[in-house]
Amino acid sequence: MRFLIVLSTLLTFSDPVASFACGPDTDCRLGDRHYRIALPEGQGADPVGAVVFAHGYRGTAESVMRNKALRRMVSDMGLALIALKSADDDWVIPYAPRHMDSDGSVEFRYVEAVLEDAARRFPIDGARLMAAGFSAGGMMVWNLACAMPERFAGFAAIAGTFWMKPPTQCAEPAASLVHIHGTSDPTVPLKGRAILETRQGDVAEALDMYGTLGDFRPSGETSFEDLTCQTRRNASGEILDFCLHPGGHSFRSSYLKFAWERLRAAGQL
Secondary structure, three states: OHHHHHHHHHHHHOOOOOOOOOOOOOOEEEOOEEEEEEOOOOOOOOOEEEEEEEOOOOOOHHHHHOOHHHHHHHHHOOOEEEEOOOOOOOOOOOOEOOEOOOOOHHHHHHHHHHHHHHHHHOOEEEEEEEEEEEOHHHHHHHHHHHHOHHHOOEEEEEOOOOEOOOOOOOOOOOOEEEEEEEOOOOOOOOOOOEEOOEEEOOHHHHHHHHHHHOOOEEEEEEEEOOEEEEEEEOOOOOEEEEEEEOOOOOOOHHHHHHHHHHHHHOOOO
16 A cells, blocks of 8 residues: 555656756656755765755745755755745645645645655655744644654654644554744634634644654653643653743744754664
């Protein structure tokens, strides 16, 4: 079954110009979709891990690559940065505005294709991948954690969760996830808010659902910069961290480094 899914994905997104060079300043084409990638400076032949980043509403892979602080931090960590691009202005995921009936499969197939294509073109270590995203990208990350947890070592969702409500069912086993949010976020409040015909979900409900799914138990607290985190862990060593900062709808590149280090300390990377 796994082989058939991958084969179908590759056929769907195959591109006759796939062998052409691409990188941080040039799109890596996948049919009518694309992504961008930046390898760490001084990259040799050895495979490297990667941060697979989902942009916010109306963002682009190009705009992610223009974030010099993010590029520098990921490179200094010895990792590749893979920037995704949504199928629409926003990610086509369940209960999103104008995509209420979506099951997210168009985006999940795309991400699968990106991972396969990047591993074929570049020295990427598929066992050391962290999916991360901010705002609408954080919503995409929660959906990835639910739909394809086996493809990533862990997930870092910043200021975004499921639209409307958590899914009734997610793929198992649960993966490691770090959620970061501002206590005074007016754009994506912790309890969500109504937008058009839908509404943003409640972060606490998402964490409770995933905590139950993975049988995560309280394991203490930790902190980093302005983050204060409640931590949970399960018998498999996966982690579920809920980290708050006193600010609003904001993103720091250092938050991704913190999440990566949390995953590494837990033995997931």
